[in-house]
Amino acid sequence: MASANSTERPISPAKERGKLARLLRKYALQIAIVFVALLLWAFFFWRSPLTWGSYAIYNSLMSTTPYFALMAIPLTLVVVAKEIDLSFGSIMAWGMAAFSLVFIALRETNPQLGVYLGFLACLLAGLFAGWLNGFIVVKLGIPSLVTTIGTQFFWRGVVLVVTDGQGLGMTVVKDTILYNLFVGRFLGVIPMQFLWTIAFGVIVWFFLNHHKFGAHVYLVGDNVDSARLMGVDVERTKIATFAIVGVAAAFAGFVVSEQVLFLWPTLGDGYLLNTLASVFLGGTSVFGGTGTVFGTFVAAFIIAIINPGIVAAGWTAYWTQLIYGFIIVVSVALQSILRKRLI
Amino acid sequence: MEYVLQMKNISKTFGEVAALHHVNFEVGANEIVGLLGDNGAGKSTLVKLITGYHRPDPGGEIFWKQERVSHLSVSKARDLGIEVVYQERALADLQSLWRNIFMGRELSNRLGVLDQRGMVRETRRLMSTAMGFTSSAVTPESTVGTFSGGERQGVAITRALYFEAELIILDEPTMGLSISETKKCLDFVDGIKQAGKSAIFIDHNIVHVYPVADRIVVLDRGTIAGQFSKGELKFDELIDRLTHLAQTGQLETNHPKER
Numbered sequence A: 001m002a003s004a005n006s007t008e009r010p011i012s013p014a015k016e017r018g019k020l021a022r023l024l025r026k027y028a029l030q031i032a033i034v035f036v037a038l039l040l041w042a043f044f045f046w047r048s049p050l051t052w053g054s055y056a057i058y059n060s061l062m063s064t065t066p067y068f069a070l071m072a073i074p075l076t077l078v079v080v081a082k083e084i085d086l087s088f089g090s091i092m093a094w095g096m097a098a099f100s101l102v103f104i105a106l107r108e109t110n111p112q113l114g115v116y117l118g119f120l121a122c123l124l125a126g127l128f129a130g131w132l133n134g135f136i137v138v139k140l141g142i143p144s145l146v147t148t149i150g151t152q153f154f155w156r157g158v159v160l161v162v163t164d165g166q167g168l169g170m171t172v173v174k175d176t177i178l179y180n181l182f183v184g185r186f187l188g189v190i191p192m193q194f195l196w197t198i199a200f201g202v203i204v205w206f207f208l209n210h211h212k213f214g215a216h217v218y219l220v221g222d223n224v225d226s227a228r229l230m231g232v233d234v235e236r237t238k239i240a241t242f243a244i245v246g247v248a249a250a251f252a253g254f255v256v257s258e259q260v261l262f263l264w265p266t267l268g269d270g271y272l273l274n275t276l277a278s279v280f281l282g283g284t285s286v287f288g289g290t291g292t293v294f295g296t297f298v299a300a301f302i303i304a305i306i307n308p309g310i311v312a313a314g315w316t317a318y319w320t321q322l323i324y325g326f327i328i329v330v331s332v333a334l335q336s337i338l339r340k341r342l343i
Numbered sequence B: 001m002e003y004v005l006q007m008k009n010i011s012k013t014f015g016e017v018a019a020l021h022h023v024n025f026e027v028g029a030n031e032i033v034g035l036l037g038d039n040g041a042g043k044s045t046l047v048k049l050i051t052g053y054h055r056p057d058p059g060g061e062i063f064w065k066q067e068r069v070s071h072l073s074v075s076k077a078r079d080l081g082i083e084v085v086y087q088e089r090a091l092a093d094l095q096s097l098w099r100n101i102f103m104g105r106e107l108s109n110r111l112g113v114l115d116q117r118g119m120v121r122e123t124r125r126l127m128s129t130a131m132g133f134t135s136s137a138v139t140p141e142s143t144v145g146t147f148s149g150g151e152r153q154g155v156a157i158t159r160a161l162y163f164e165a166e167l168i169i170l171d172e173p174t175m176g177l178s179i180s181e182t183k184k185c186l187d188f189v190d191g192i193k194q195a196g197k198s199a200i201f202i203d204h205n206i207v208h209v210y211p212v213a214d215r216i217v218v219l220d221r222g223t224i225a226g227q228f229s230k231g232e233l234k235f236d237e238l239i240d241r242l243t244h245l246a247q248t249g250q251l252e253t254n255h256p257k258e259r
Helices: A002-008 A013-026 A028-047 A055-080 A088-106 A111-139 A144-163 A171-175 A177-183 A192-210 A212-222 A224-229 A234-260 A272-281 A293-312 A319-342 B043-050 B074-080 B097-101 B116-131 B149-162 B179-194 B206-212 B235-248
Strands: B003-014 B017-028 B032-036 B061-064 B067-069 B082-085 B167-171 B198-203 B215-220 B223-229
Touching: A013 A028, A028 A293, A055 A088, A055 A192, A055 A212, A055 A234, A055 A272, A055 A293, A088 A111, A088 A144, A088 A234, A088 A272, A111 A144, A111 A171, A111 A177, A111 A234, A171 A177, A177 A192, A177 A234, A192 A212, A192 A234, A192 A293, A212 A224, A212 A234, A212 B097, A224 A234, A272 A293, A272 A319, A293 A319, B003 B043, B017 B043, B017 B198, B017 B215, B017 B223, B032 B179, B032 B206, B043 B167, B043 B198, B074 B082, B082 B149, B097 B116, B097 B149, B116 B149, B149 B167, B149 B179, B167 B179, B179 B198, B179 B206, B198 B206, B206 B235, B215 B235, B223 B235
Parallel strands: B032 B198, B032 B215, B082 B167, B167 B198
Antiparallel strands: B003 B017, B003 B061, B061 B067, B215 B223
16 A cells, blocks of 8 residues: 555655665665675686686586585575575485486387486485484484484495496486487577576576465564464474475486496486585575575585686695685674674 | 352472462452562472463363363463463564564465465554554664663564453563563553453562552462452552561461461
């Protein structure tokens, strides 16, 4: 009502300025992260115009960043809900272990069907593993940090047992529609997995910001007691966030294996650091209750350009890990400082 | 008198700690019940039983408008029309005002998609009417962590009012409030009475409870030590008896059967 009236009245410039200031404040973190991304890109561009002036680097960024961005996006939900998941790397491999079981069973008779059913098995396996994380955390009351360190080792162990430590060729996947659908090139140039990551980001953003589920995720992370007292189903909400990460991890595992057309039993190793760094650098608070999918999305690409940026600038890649670790510590420290100033 | 809420033979033990034993408690229609008691007397436990957060031990029965409620849950209690205004902690500090007002009861379509515009509009309306927020610095999008104690209590109270509760439970609503904010809060309790609703007003400050309550129930160490209708006891007499209770654990009452 008030807004309808205000459109009829002439809007004073002062009021307009106040509105702008409010919008700026509301989206301060998102604006900041975009600036960080642009600055870093400009810096790397300046150090190595040859690399950053060609399409090849962007093509490779768009194909490899989704491997962890696909998990960082739903992991944002878990962190907003004041939990953590460290097991997604192993769940990537566990999903593919489930794929390989189905695929091998059908390899002789109907390999294509094996791929489709295997893909389904992969997602279901991821869903189960994620749900199990949530179940242990919520129903048994074990801190998610401990739970997911445990399941991380457990699922890796399952993968090694199931695959006997052996890899698996996946060239058959190339004959199915799944190949072009997930890792093909849109219009011959844009990697499909990049478009999937955008689509995934939009979906998760929608559910986090415009759906009851997301509203409850924020409330659970912000003040779990009051959420429970106000009738929010805390347990279901938390379990759902873990389950979504599980499915996403299995999907990411499928995409990676499809891209390289080979299933490594070590799949998922090395994604822990950059996935977590994306979430925290993206402005999602380790204290729960705040965070954005947009921040995580942009931060994933910041994380992604650091490695090639360093190498192209002529420095040793040993710096990469140092910088990832530094980013995690600094962004978490910044959140702590911001939080003290807010409350 | 017609009761909206009746609790019979209610006990609650946590492990080896008996928070309540064999308590009978009721709230009449359009009655404001003041619940007094020291820290640890069992006030909060009683509230959590009424709101379905805890279940009473076997043997205890809860009646809502003469009908027995067997498995009271938080959402069921809300559906019945029981609403609680908790102390400060009932708000999610990092969330916007409108998200707090509609916490756990977001307006949405059948698929669960939020009606954000509707919630913001309702919040803006409630701000100017029920909450009495006049500062232009506060908008429905403001995060409640930046609000003062009184403003926060106003948000919590407005939240209860908006959802048309039958029985409103105020859990130490005046704690941490300034004098004028306390006055505002007590005015609200009067408002509940005027609106024909019932309320349980919990406080350990008798000065706040006495003027607004129709009946005062004193809880001590998990049992009801006594209860008084406002007419039958002067303020000073009540104070004397409560002092006696604090010293001896015994309360002289006009209703010996309630012991």
